[in-house]
Amino acid sequence: MSSVKRTSRDIRTANRYEVLRQIIAESPTSRQELAAATGLSLATVATLVGELLDLRLITEVGFEDSAGGRPRGLVAVNTTGGALIGVDIAETYVRVELFDLALNVLARADEDMRPGESRPEQVVGHVAAAVGSVVTQAGVEGARVLGVGVSVPGQVDREGGVSEYAPNWDWHDVPLLDLLAEHIAYPLYLDNPLRACAVAELWFGAARGRGDAVVVNLGTGVGAGLVLGGGLHRGVSNSAGEWGHTTLVLDGRLCHCGNHGCVETYVGAPGIMLHLRELAPQSTLLHPEDQTATIDALARGVADGDPVALKVVRDTARYLGAGIADLVNLLNPEVVVLSSWVAATLGEPLLAEVRQAVARHSLRRPLDAAEIVLSPIPTDPVCLGAATFALEGALSSFSQRPARRAVPARSRTASAS
Amino acid sequence: MSSVKRTSRDIRTANRYEVLRQIIAESPTSRQELAAATGLSLATVATLVGELLDLRLITEVGFEDSAGGRPRGLVAVNTTGGALIGVDIAETYVRVELFDLALNVLARADEDMRPGESRPEQVVGHVAAAVGSVVTQAGVEGARVLGVGVSVPGQVDREGGVSEYAPNWDWHDVPLLDLLAEHIAYPLYLDNPLRACAVAELWFGAARGRGDAVVVNLGTGVGAGLVLGGGLHRGVSNSAGEWGHTTLVLDGRLCHCGNHGCVETYVGAPGIMLHLRELAPQSTLLHPEDQTATIDALARGVADGDPVALKVVRDTARYLGAGIADLVNLLNPEVVVLSSWVAATLGEPLLAEVRQAVARHSLRRPLDAAEIVLSPIPTDPVCLGAATFALEGALSSFSQRPARRAVPARSRTASAS
Numbered sequence: 001m002s003s004v005k006r007t008s009r010d011i012r013t014a015n016r017y018e019v020l021r022q023i024i025a026e027s028p029t030s031r032q033e034l035a036a037a038t039g040l041s042l043a044t045v046a047t048l049v050g051e052l053l054d055l056r057l058i059t060e061v062g063f064e065d066s067a068g069g070r071p072r073g074l075v076a077v078n079t080t081g082g083a084l085i086g087v088d089i090a091e092t093y094v095r096v097e098l099f100d101l102a103l104n105v106l107a108r109a110d111e112d113m114r115p116g117e118s119r120p121e122q123v124v125g126h127v128a129a130a131v132g133s134v135v136t137q138a139g140v141e142g143a144r145v146l147g148v149g150v151s152v153p154g155q156v157d158r159e160g161g162v163s164e165y166a167p168n169w170d171w172h173d174v175p176l177l178d179l180l181a182e183h184i185a186y187p188l189y190l191d192n193p194l195r196a197c198a199v200a201e202l203w204f205g206a207a208r209g210r211g212d213a214v215v216v217n218l219g220t221g222v223g224a225g226l227v228l229g230g231g232l233h234r235g236v237s238n239s240a241g242e243w244g245h246t247t248l249v250l251d252g253r254l255c256h257c258g259n260h261g262c263v264e265t266y267v268g269a270p271g272i273m274l275h276l277r278e279l280a281p282q283s284t285l286l287h288p289e290d291q292t293a294t295i296d297a298l299a300r301g302v303a304d305g306d307p308v309a310l311k312v313v314r315d316t317a318r319y320l321g322a323g324i325a326d327l328v329n330l331l332n333p334e335v336v337v338l339s340s341w342v343a344a345t346l347g348e349p350l351l352a353e354v355r356q357a358v359a360r361h362s363l364r365r366p367l368d369a370a371e372i373v374l375s376p377i378p379t380d381p382v383c384l385g386a387a388t389f390a391l392e393g394a395l396s397s398f399s400q401r402p403a404r405r406a407v408p409a410r411s412r413t414a415s416a417s
Numbered sequence: 418m419s420s421v422k423r424t425s426r427d428i429r430t431a432n433r434y435e436v437l438r439q440i441i442a443e444s445p446t447s448r449q450e451l452a453a454a455t456g457l458s459l460a461t462v463a464t465l466v467g468e469l470l471d472l473r474l475i476t477e478v479g480f481e482d483s484a485g486g487r488p489r490g491l492v493a494v495n496t497t498g499g500a501l502i503g504v505d506i507a508e509t510y511v512r513v514e515l516f517d518l519a520l521n522v523l524a525r526a527d528e529d530m531r532p533g534e535s536r537p538e539q540v541v542g543h544v545a546a547a548v549g550s551v552v553t554q555a556g557v558e559g560a561r562v563l564g565v566g567v568s569v570p571g572q573v574d575r576e577g578g579v580s581e582y583a584p585n586w587d588w589h590d591v592p593l594l595d596l597l598a599e600h601i602a603y604p605l606y607l608d609n610p611l612r613a614c615a616v617a618e619l620w621f622g623a624a625r626g627r628g629d630a631v632v633v634n635l636g637t638g639v640g641a642g643l644v645l646g647g648g649l650h651r652g653v654s655n656s657a658g659e660w661g662h663t664t665l666v667l668d669g670r671l672c673h674c675g676n677h678g679c680v681e682t683y684v685g686a687p688g689i690m691l692h693l694r695e696l697a698p699q700s701t702l703l704h705p706e707d708q709t710a711t712i713d714a715l716a717r718g719v720a721d722g723d724p725v726a727l728k729v730v731r732d733t734a735r736y737l738g739a740g741i742a743d744l745v746n747l748l749n750p751e752v753v754v755l756s757s758w759v760a761a762t763l764g765e766p767l768l769a770e771v772r773q774a775v776a777r778h779s780l781r782r783p784l785d786a787a788e789i790v791l792s793p794i795p796t797d798p799v800c801l802g803a804a805t806f807a808l809e810g811a812l813s814s815f816s817q818r819p820a821r822r823a824v825p826a827r828s829r830t831a832s833a834s
Contacts, residue, residue: 239780240748247740249667325663330659332657363656
């Protein structure tokens with residue numbers, strides 16, 4: 001049996017995603033407009049719209065005139081038809097957001113994690129508290145929560161719900177979804193921030209409608225979510241995207257992964273702090289134990305024309321540019337999106353320097369084809385992407401009816417067995 | 418209109434490739450065996466087999482008993498139903514092979530190119546002579562040649578038939594297919610050796626039936642053909658795979674692409690020669706103007722236990738290992754295939770060192786999933802892949818009937834307009 005066969009079910013799922021994405025982007029809309037926007041036939045759109053109506057993800061909202069013809073039925077996202085929760089477990093905080101079905105944020109809860117507070121039970125406790133908080137804040141009934149997407153840094157076994165390796169905490173094979181299912185009764189879906197950010201851009205951001213996109217994630221950790229052929233590229237064991245652990249400087253800085261000269265050691269927040277410390281050990285920009293405060297200070301310093309801040313950002317852009325040029329030369333994407341909090345904080349000045357550095361390092365043909373942009377997503381892209389995994393889970397469990405629930409979904413009942 | 422919509426035509430084409438691949442791999446075979454091997458339904462297989470019979474690419478060859486049931490019809494590749502030609506334009510030679518439809522080599526012609534003999538007209542002259550030679554040698558009628566696939570190093574505009582940039586000759590925007598069409602009357606298809614080697618592995622080699630594979634091409638130039646999601650990943654402007662021009666050593670050796678520290682400058686044949694020269698300027702292994710002779714000498718030196726040869730191969734493997742680990746971490750492939758003449762010449766000793774180096778540089782999860790092998794293709798993989806492009810062209814022109822010929826196909830008639 002070939003492992004690569006594309007089935008008509010794959011196509012149906014991809015087309016269902018595409019139609020729902022379009023309805024979320026432009027509600028209300030008609031089947032005719034959807035057919036024009038997606039390139040699908042009107043008959044296909046009508047079938048998919050029927051399925052989404054059955055799922056109560058969308059709703060009929062009246063008719064529009066059509067220049068003398070029959071009035072066209074309009075559909076829109078059924079914002080109150082369900083809620084989705086996205087969980088962003090980061091190195092220093094847990095953020096949880098509850099969304100309506102148009103992926104608007106209805107409630108948010110943040111929990112800070114103190115340095116050293118990194119045992120799985122501690123993290124699970126923070127997540128459970130924050131999930132309880134957003135459900136209460138939003139006043140939604142539990143039955144209306146379609147699912148909870150959970151993003152945890154590092155390498156994850158998505159089907160098994162296991163955090164296989166989280167480098168910043170040195171977690172190994174932590175059965176995270178089983179632990180969470182002791183506290184959370186909704187279907188749970190696990191993945192990592194690289195893929196959460198990529199799927200957020202694919203559904204709602206700069207990768208929408210693009211065939212090939214790279215979503216570069218700049219935070220404490222660094223990676224690249226890959227959108228190839230219009231869908232998320234996971235690789236054979238769901239660990240694609242570890243660009244942060246590709247070599248930029250052979251025999252360079254030691255990385256916590258054990259390798260030397262990894263991209264992450266130069267352009268992740270700790271790497272940027274190290275560069276600042278080497279350059280100006282006494283700089284007031286440096287907040288030794290606080291990555292967020294330091295990156296904030298660098299952004300303000302650049303705005304104020306502080307020469308040390310300018311040099312740190314320029315040098316970081318130089319490393320980033322060489323690393324992003326590698327992605328451009330290797331993958332020939334339509335767009336490279338800079339995402340996550342370091343990119344958002346350093347913003348346009350970083351982008352301008354990165355564009356110049358990429359141009360110096362790339363081959364002309366792939367460079368000409370690649371746009372480089374900051375993520376246009378105004379909220380936490382990891383929460384949004386994690387919630388999108390829950391939405392995708394709800395959509396695929398529909399396509400598998402009456403078969404059993406999708407594998408990655410867990411509930412308290414399931415884990416009790 | 419979405420640029421990413423997957424259509425049922427894409428699926429049909431992919432399934433037609435899959436069925437033909439299976440028939441080429443195991444002839445004669447029955448529709449029932451094909452359905453079992455490909456995972457497609459018997460009805461789908463029957464339709465696709467009907468199309469391939471209409472195209473005369475396969476033929477009915479009798480029946481087999483089926484344990485008391487109705488005898489099953491057997492089909493096989495119609496080896497005499499047509500011929501395919503693959504052209505490998507390399508930096509120092511032109512090789513042309515003529516294949517039957519089972520992709521057996523029926524005739525071969527090699528033309529050496531002297532250093533400096535690099536004008537497009539000179540190269541075109543060699544190709545035309547060699548194509549004429551293989552058709553004459555094989556004694557096939559011109560009408561039976563279904564197409565000629567042409568591989569040229571560097572970046573190519575496939576649709577336009579243009580060699581946009583061939584770094585070793587400093588070609589820019591050479592309309593290669595138009596030039597060739599003045600001499601060659603068969604449909605012509607242009608691409609580069611990275612993608613030719615990748616498609617050869619996908620159809621006939623180590624990537625068959627694999628979802629995600631990387632075909633690392635080690636010759637004068639270096640690159641990585643990417644098989645992702647069961648098909649060739651071309652990128653948005655057909656230039657994906659330029660792994661040779663990703664940075665391995667920031668600010669390292671100057672590359673002819675203008676960048677510094679590119680993978681190619683360390684593991685391409687000229688880079689290996691440079692390392693040998695730096696290490697042992699007087700070594701008898703070194704043939705200053707002859708890459709092939711030098712790599713051959715290194716292979717013999719390793720076999721004889723020559724310490725300089727051993728060190729050069731070990732150091733090359735170290736660079737290669739770091740670069741391949743980048744591909745493993747970023748793309749999470751099932752298999753990495755070492756292809757092209759440098760890999761074939763240095764063979765098992767290089768492979769063993771590379772495997773160790775990749776293990777030192779990769780993350781555990783993607784490393785565990787990735788097999789690293791030498792290409793199992795016994796003939797020139799570039800010629801085979803180029804001929805496969807011609808086969809794919811013939812298959813897709815069928816799916817477009819009665820529409821006009823596939824865009825990349827050119828003929829003398831077309832170019833005269």
